[in-house]
Amino acid sequence: MIKKLSACTSILIGKKATIDGTIIIGRNEDAKAAWPKRVEIHPRDSMERLFISKETKLTLQLPTHSAQYMATPEWTDKDGLFEEDGINEYDVAMSATESAYTNELVLGYDPLVENGLNEEAMITVVLPYVKTAREGVARLGQLIAEHGTGETNGVLFADNDEAWYFETGGGHYWVAQRIPDDAYAVVGNQLAIQEVDFNDPDNFMFHPGIQAFVSEHHLNPHEEGFNFREIFGTHDRADAIYSTPRVWYGHQLFSKSKAQAEQPEDQDLPFLMQPDRKLSILDAQRYLASHYQGTPFDPVGRGSQEEKHRYRPISLAKTQESHLLQMNRGGANIHWLALGVAAQSVYVPFFAGIDDVPAPYKRGKLPAQRNSAYWIYKEAGVLVDSHYHDFLPDLQAVQKELNVNAVKMVAQTDAHLKELKTATERANYLTRQSINFATDALNAYRDLSLSLLTKMTDYSPLNFKTDENL
Numbered sequence: 449m450i451k452k453l454s455a456c457t458s459i460l461i462g463k464k465a466t467i468d469g470t471i472i473i474g475r476n477e478d479a480k481a482a483w484p485k486r487v488e489i490h491p492r493d494s495m496e497r498l499f500i501s502k503e504t505k506l507t508l509q510l511p512t513h514s515a516q517y518m519a520t521p522e523w524t525d526k527d528g529l530f531e532e533d534g535i536n537e538y539d540v541a542m543s544a545t546e547s548a549y550t551n552e553l554v555l556g557y558d559p560l561v562e563n564g565l566n567e568e569a570m571i572t573v574v575l576p577y578v579k580t581a582r583e584g585v586a587r588l589g590q591l592i593a594e595h596g597t598g599e600t601n602g603v604l605f606a607d608n609d610e611a612w613y614f615e616t617g618g619g620h621y622w623v624a625q626r627i628p629d630d631a632y633a634v635v636g637n638q639l640a641i642q643e644v645d646f647n648d649p650d651n652f653m654f655h656p657g658i659q660a661f662v663s664e665h666h667l668n669p670h671e672e673g674f675n676f677r678e679i680f681g682t683h684d685r686a687d688a689i690y691s692t693p694r695v696w697y698g699h700q701l702f703s704k705s706k707a708q709a710e711q712p713e714d715q716d717l718p719f720l721m722q723p724d725r726k727l728s729i730l731d732a733q734r735y736l737a738s739h740y741q742g743t744p745f746d747p748v749g750r751g752s753q754e755e756k757h758r759y760r761p762i763s764l765a766k767t768q769e770s771h772l773l774q775m776n777r778g779g780a781n782i783h784w785l786a787l788g789v790a791a792q793s794v795y796v797p798f799f800a801g802i803d804d805v806p807a808p809y810k811r812g813k814l815p816a817q818r819n820s821a822y823w824i825y826k827e828a829g830v831l832v833d834s835h836y837h838d839f840l841p842d843l844q845a846v847q848k849e850l851n852v853n854a855v856k857m858v859a860q861t862d863a864h865l866k867e868l869k870t871a872t873e874r875a876n877y878l879t880r881q882s883i884n885f886a887t888d889a890l891n892a893y894r895d896l897s898l899s900l901l902t903k904m905t906d907y908s909p910l911n912f913k914t915d916e917n918l
Contacts, residue, residue: 455479457636457694457762458546459732460604460611463776464629467726471611473604474772475543476736476790477520477532481765484523484812484822485532485787487798487805490576492516492537499573503528504563506595514576518783518798518805520769523812523822528568531575533771535783535800538579539608541773544570546602548639549682550617557665558618561596570603581605581612585624585653588614593655596620602635608776612653615641617680621661623654631720632727634698634735636762638691639681640719644674677719688713693745693759698735702727712745712759729774729784730851736770737763737790748836763791769822770795779862780878787822792829792843794850794893796886797858799878806886821890828893831900835907839900846896850889857885 461472477485492515499508502525515538519531533543545567550560565573570588578584584605596619603614605624613633614624625641627633628651633640645652646659655661662668667679695717699707702723710717739761744751747761763770770790774782781800786793787809798805808821816823832839861881868874 455637455690456546457634457736458543458602458604458613459632459634459698459735459772460606460613460627461632461727461732462611462627462629465632465723465727467728468777470729470777471606471608471775472727472729472732472772473541473543473606473611473775474732474736474770474784475533475546475604476763476770477768478764478766479768482814482816482826483766483768484814484820485520485769486523486812486820486822487518487785487809488521488531489518489803489805490514490516491803493576499569501528501566501569502526503568504566504598506563506565506569508565508573508591508595510573511577515579516801516803517575518800518802519571519575520771520785523814528566529572530568531571532769533773533783534571534575535773535775535781536575536578537801539775539781539800540575540578540581540584541604541606541775541781541783542571542575542584543604543771543773544574544601545599546604546635547637548600548602548615549637550600550639550680551682554618554667554680557667558620558661560598560600561619562598564596564598564619565591566598567601570601581607581610582653585612585614589622589624589653589655592616592622593620593657600639602640604773606773606775608781611775613641614653615639615676615680617676621655621658621680623652623658623676625719626651628720631722632702633720634695635719636691636694636760638687638695639677640695641676642678642719644676646674683715688715689758690760692717693740694762697738697740697743697762701735701738702731729772730855732772733784733786733790733795733851735762736772737786739763739791763789765789777862779858779865780874782858786825788825789829792832793825794847794889795854796889797854798882798886799861801875802879802882803875804879804883806883806890808890809886821886824890824893824897828897828900831897831904834904839903842896842899842903846892850892853888854885857881 517536693712744755772784784795811820
């Protein structure tokens with residue numbers, strides 16, 4: 449059995465569904481509660497390179513020319529790189545992966561591949577070598593068809609024109625669907641793509657042999673159509689309590705008028721939805737940082753103990769990092785990164801094309817270290833957890849101020865960017881702006897931790913109140 453290493457939540461938003469015409473893709477990377485992430489910027493390169501996966505031993509001869517890109521690898525490469533997300537110099541964004549599951553019937557005919565291409569390597573062998581989102585879909589699809597995969601995954605792609613969601617099924621098969629400009633999708637550890645139109649190349653891409661494979665082995669439960677989720681996916685009790693509630697909550701946030709009849713455990717929730725209003729980057733952030741607020745299912749809410757622990761929340765303790773890749777911007781595109789738990793961290797805007805980040809963002813290892821950005825954000829979150837309802841207002845005040853400052857800084861950067869003449873001037877300015885804000889955010893969280901530490905001294909069980917009459 450091939451181990452699944454992460455269980456995430458994803459969001460994709462088309463450009464006509466956003467308030468500013470941008471395209472947004474993003475995801476929470478969930479694996480372990482204390483498993484550091486760091487930031488790495490890979491420069492443009494031109495050299496022959498042989499990639500060997502430490503996890504599966506897959507060996508690939510990579511193209512000679514690789515583009516510059518930013519990524520968030522693991523603190524250790526013992527089990528692989530797990531670079532997870534980034535934007536390359538051609539303004540292609542990629543996030544990999546959203547873990548899912550293939551049903552046993554399909555796996556009986558196309559088993560998972562022990563030495564195939566898995567999550568840990570996908571960013572590394574795809575993102576530096578593509579110039580459009582469609583090229584990214586095609587390259588990943590070709591690699592999986594040829595070498596196979598040991599996992600079932602969803603992968604997000606975007607450029608300045610469109611967003612795509614790519615899903616694997618079995619060891620070799622895959623489909624990808626373009627997100628309509630006026631729609632969004634939220635996904636939670638379950639195959640999501642539904643009806644595939646094989647005669648619509650503008651909106652669908654797929655393994656060339658997938659129709660023949662399904663037909664030969666009688667895998668389609670319906671006489672008409674080709675519903676990828678129903679043919680390749682799972683529909684069990686685990687999906688109903690683990691996966692679909694997160695999709696349901698996204699629909700309640702963004703499409704209440706269209707989703708009033710939906711229930712958290714529905715197994716047929718639509719993949720694509722039109723929002724009731726146009727969405728902003730802050731809406732996307734709030735979704736990835738959410739935990740069923742306003743419902744009885746909030747783990748820190750007012751529901752019963754059974755209700756509060758009935759469903760798996762979107763933002764939870766084992767989130768390593770959360771990211772949103774904002775494309776088709778008037779200025780530079782942005783890699784928004786929240787290290788640690790999104791609900792307790794803050795999304796820091798790193799502009800695409802920068803060549804450096806603050807030193808603490810490059811660090812992260814076990815045991816915890818106070819000079820690592822990951823651990824600085826985690827420390828504040830753990831302190832809030834100790835007396836959650838007492839300390840939550842302190843956390844929210846810092847988050848609100850940083851969110852306001854981020855919007856302001858991005859607007860100022862966009863305005864000044866128009867005055868710069870050369871690519872070097874732009875890169876230097878964007879790097880400086882990113883570093884300054886990222887440093888300010890770290891300082892704000894350091895101050896928050898010290899403030900909470902001071903308040904916690906009054907909660908000691910060794911305190912004693914002396915009677916005034918003594």
